[in-house]
Amino acid sequence: MKIVFVDALTNHGGQEKYIINLLLDLSTKFQYDSYLITSHYHTYKSLLSENIDRPHLIKLKNFSTVNILTYISLLFAIRKIDPKFVIFNGEKSISFAKVLLFLFRVKVKFIAIHHLLIQDSTLNVCLFKKYIYGHLARNFHSKFFKVIFINEYMKYNLQRYEIPEHIIEFKNNGTNLIVPTVSRDILLHKHSIPKEKNIIGYIGQFNKQKNLDLIFSACEFFEGDSNIIFLFIGTGEEKNNFKQKVLKNDLKNVLILDFQEDIHNYFQIFDCLIFPSFYEGLPLTLLEAISHKVPTITSNIDGHRGVLTDLSSTISVSPNEPDSLVQGIQFFLDNKSTVEQYVENAYKRYLDNFNWMDVLSFYDNLLANK
Numbered sequence: 001m002k003i004v005f006v007d008a009l010t011n012h013g014g015q016e017k018y019i020i021n022l023l024l025d026l027s028t029k030f031q032y033d034s035y036l037i038t039s040h041y042h043t044y045k046s047l048l049s050e051n052i053d054r055p056h057l058i059k060l061k062n063f064s065t066v067n068i069l070t071y072i073s074l075l076f077a078i079r080k081i082d083p084k085f086v087i088f089n090g091e092k093s094i095s096f097a098k099v100l101l102f103l104f105r106v107k108v109k110f111i112a113i114h115h116l117l118i119q120d121s122t123l124n125v126c127l128f129k130k131y132i133y134g135h136l137a138r139n140f141h142s143k144f145f146k147v148i149f150i151n152e153y154m155k156y157n158l159q160r161y162e163i164p165e166h167i168i169e170f171k172n173n174g175t176n177l178i179v180p181t182v183s184r185d186i187l188l189h190k191h192s193i194p195k196e197k198n199i200i201g202y203i204g205q206f207n208k209q210k211n212l213d214l215i216f217s218a219c220e221f222f223e224g225d226s227n228i229i230f231l232f233i234g235t236g237e238e239k240n241n242f243k244q245k246v247l248k249n250d251l252k253n254v255l256i257l258d259f260q261e262d263i264h265n266y267f268q269i270f271d272c273l274i275f276p277s278f279y280e281g282l283p284l285t286l287l288e289a290i291s292h293k294v295p296t297i298t299s300n301i302d303g304h305r306g307v308l309t310d311l312s313s314t315i316s317v318s319p320n321e322p323d324s325l326v327q328g329i330q331f332f333l334d335n336k337s338t339v340e341q342y343v344e345n346a347y348k349r350y351l352d353n354f355n356w357m358d359v360l361s362f363y364d365n366l367l368a369n370k
Helices: 015-030 041-050 068-081 094-105 122-139 184-190 212-224 239-248 263-269 284-291 324-334 336-353 356-368
Strands: 002-007 033-038 058-062 085-089 111-113 145-149 168-170 198-203 228-233 254-257 272-275 296-299 315-317
Touching: 002 015, 015 033, 015 041, 015 058, 015 356, 033 041, 041 058, 184 263, 198 212, 198 263, 212 228, 212 239, 212 324, 228 263, 239 254, 263 284, 272 284, 272 324, 284 296, 284 336, 296 324, 315 324, 324 336
Parallel strands: 002 033, 002 085, 033 058, 085 111, 111 145, 145 168, 198 228, 198 272, 228 254, 272 296, 296 315
Antiparallel strands: none
């Protein structure tokens, strides 16, 4: 059976790795013929090349999300493929709504909206009420249209969008544990990091969403502590500015790396990971850290509470208080036995709620009930 996944989000994030793993496993385990149509073509191409040892039936197609004309070309691409199942991961806009309406008119059998962004304007909420959840849910059988929530704290959109209950499915996002293939000692030697250091890690985008000012203030505070080093891994539009601030303030306790293709190997060298974001939708890096039993310091936001539901599984900090991250790191340094219990609690929740095979079974059941 042919399935199409459309990633029409304009922003980069953790969704690319989640989507590629989902399609790879659906393709290999269930033999689905998959097409990935995306505005992040090169990102996905790189991810596929990293998985060259995994045979698959995925075909990659590129498109832009600039205007409605590109959406029209997307529609023709989908019609040519003639899929039975389409998953949309897209922005809330008139263009996106028109695409969904058109797909129904050409009788695509099943559509799922995979990801609902948390950052919405009132205008977008009204548009989606009018074009999507109102019109489509009234005129098409629930078998052909589902809204999939992948985070418990996205459920508030049920009220905001007035989504009928009969078209709703809920499934936690998950992640597949990848065992490290390089030893901790080799990685520490590669980056000239002494073994005795406490390594405070960060993996992700360098942008305003990630609360870089709060992170930088923590780096400044602990500059005088010779036992701590901050290790950053990632890319983003604010990376050069962050680097310049580190150089300008002569911070010797900060090491900044580009994105590493073998990123799964790096979790083992972190003593803890920091996630002080202002908002998150799909915190896959947090899930990966938990799966590797790495202690976490997280901002008390909905996206993180969807993964870690109580204060006994993470060190929780406020994203808006200047000293909160410093206090969180200090708590980690001073309370190692308590933090070890946090790690075990978080790992148990990961096993119970974010099992990757459960995610695959969920999508396979949706496809089987087309």
